[in-house]
Amino acid sequence: xxxxxxxxxxxxxxxxxxxxxxxxxxxxxxxxxxxxxxxxxxxxxxxxxxxxxxxxxxxxxxxxxxxxxxxxxxxxxxxxxxxxxxxxxxxxxxxxxxxxxxxxxxxxxxxxxxxxxxxxxxxxxxxxxxxxxxxxxxxxxxxxxxxxxxxxxxxxxxxxxxxxxxxxxxxxxxxxxxxxxxxxxxxxxxxxxxxxxxxxxxxxxxxxxxxxxxxxxxxxxxxxxxxxxxxxxxxxxxxxxxxxxxxxxxxxxxxxxxxxxxxxxxxxxxxxxxxxxxxxxxxxxxxxxxxxxxxxxxxxxxxxxxxxxxxxxxxxxxxxxxxxxxxxxxxxxxxxxxxxxxxxxxxxxxxxxxxxxxxxxxxxxxxxxxxxxxxxxxxxxxxxxxxxxxxxxxxx
Numbered sequence: 001x002x003x004x005x006x007x008x009x010x011x012x013x014x015x016x017x018x019x020x021x022x023x024x025x026x027x028x029x030x031x032x033x034x035x036x037x038x039x040x041x042x043x044x045x046x047x048x049x050x051x052x053x054x055x056x057x058x059x060x061x062x063x064x065x066x067x068x069x070x071x072x073x074x075x076x077x078x079x080x081x082x083x084x085x086x087x088x089x090x091x092x093x094x095x096x097x098x099x100x101x102x103x104x105x106x107x108x109x110x111x112x113x114x115x116x117x118x119x120x121x122x123x124x125x126x127x128x129x130x131x132x133x134x135x136x137x138x139x140x141x142x143x144x145x146x147x148x149x150x151x152x153x154x155x156x157x158x159x160x161x162x163x164x165x166x167x168x169x170x171x172x173x174x175x176x177x178x179x180x181x182x183x184x185x186x187x188x189x190x191x192x193x194x195x196x197x198x199x200x201x202x203x204x205x206x207x208x209x210x211x212x213x214x215x216x217x218x219x220x221x222x223x224x225x226x227x228x229x230x231x232x233x234x235x236x237x238x239x240x241x242x243x244x245x246x247x248x249x250x251x252x253x254x255x256x257x258x259x260x261x262x263x264x265x266x267x268x269x270x271x272x273x274x275x276x277x278x279x280x281x282x283x284x285x286x287x288x289x290x291x292x293x294x295x296x297x298x299x300x301x302x303x304x305x306x307x308x309x310x311x312x313x314x315x316x317x318x319x320x321x322x323x324x325x326x327x328x329x330x331x332x333x334x335x336x337x338x339x340x341x342x343x344x345x346x347x348x349x350x351x352x353x354x355x356x357x358x359x360x361x362x363x364x365x366x367x368x369x370x371x372x373x374x375x376x377x378x379x380x381x382x383x384x385x386x387x388x389x390x391x392x393x394x395x396x
Contacts, residue, residue: 024123026116028054029237032150033062033096034218036106036245037182041189043103044182046214048147051093051109052123060093063126066146068139083310086139086146088130097243106245110221113237118158125157140312142175142201147214150221162235164224166207169216175201175313176367178213191259194369195298196305198317202366259371267378274378274385283389289335291382296328318366321357322376324350339390347390351383 035047050063067089100107114122128134139145154162173181176197183190210216224235270291273284303325305314330346354376361368 023057023059024052024054024120025056027056028052028059028116028119028123030112030114030119030122032110032112032217032221033242034108034110034214035100038103038105041183041186043105044186044189046147046182048150048214048217049096050122050126050150050153052119052126053093062091062093062096063130064089064091064096064146065137065149084139085136087135087137088126088149089135090130100243104246105243106241107243108218108239108241110218110236111238111240112221113226113233113235114158118161122154122157125153129153142209142212142313145212147212147217150217151211160227162224162226163232164220166210166220166223168219168223169207169210172204173210174203174367175205175209175212178205178210182213187258187260191369191371194367195302195319196317197313198306198315198319199366200315201313202364259369260374263371264374267374270378270382274382277389278385281389281392283339283386285335285337288382288386289331291379292327292331292334295323295379296325296331298323299325300328316366318357318360319368321353321360322372322379324353334386339386339393341394344387344390344394347383347387351380351387354380354383 029052031051031053033049033051035049037044037046047066049066051061052063053060065086065088068084068086097107137144137149151164176194179193179201180190183193211220221235222239225232226235270287273287277283299320302317302320302323305311306317306320327350330343333340333343357368357376360366
């Protein structure tokens, strides 16, 4: 009986020791993976992740803060409200790479200059963070995403150990400028971003705020140092390209129907009808209805994004100046034959708002998408004509 209890005790101790012993050896390394942009809008800005590799045991895992669950309850509603939950997921390195090879996106690796104890600390932090009760976090495109998490994790796992030097950033860009750098070939995506995001992203970004983009995290790590007992060492021990993007032999299809082209056509139609109305001394009621109705809907969406969601970047969106929400209601009054005096006054107000839009744009209080410039000009002319014809009808 005693022997049986002794064997059970020794087995339990050996099991406990084996369970608590780290899966990593002294050969383990931690790397930051930076992935290039893809062709879809959601991949335009690239991606960042951690890799922990132990060649001695074959352990090779990627820790990815850029994942979310489509099947989560109220996913699309939470996405619209700015309450999208992202999570830290893990996968084998070879599976992670397979996706980027398939999408023809480059992947670069920066092996961190960490000692065995520091590797262990970061590994334990990530493993704990990947537990079901810890893996979720509230995503924010500018301030809490897959890229910003990279620096945050190292600062928490290795406090007062790493110094990030941002003197490599010499430009003075706003968040909107930084987005524009990556959306040059995503005209409609850029238009949607400019329409949805407010003047808060037109302030100059601090050097730390550049790091919401993986490319800038990559550069930040190149210039970072790690503090030892005697000196400071470069944080990056080795840097290599794991996947190099293959040249595209056939140019991707790029539709010519850009926002600027479409809105220029719409503006031409508005101006042409206004000219014909002026010559015939009449007013095309359906045109005025459509203008107010559509701009009113856009204005309502802008205000909902501002006041009814938790998106930090949709605040103070001055697109409501040209897309004035009350237009949605007034549209049904403008469709009538007789223009009442208050409608003429209303058109004076929305014309002034259009002029204010241009002033706001000139002084870069908020930078609007270039596609709406011809629209604003045509709307000013149309609104002035409605004021003119309204006064003429009242005097007759």
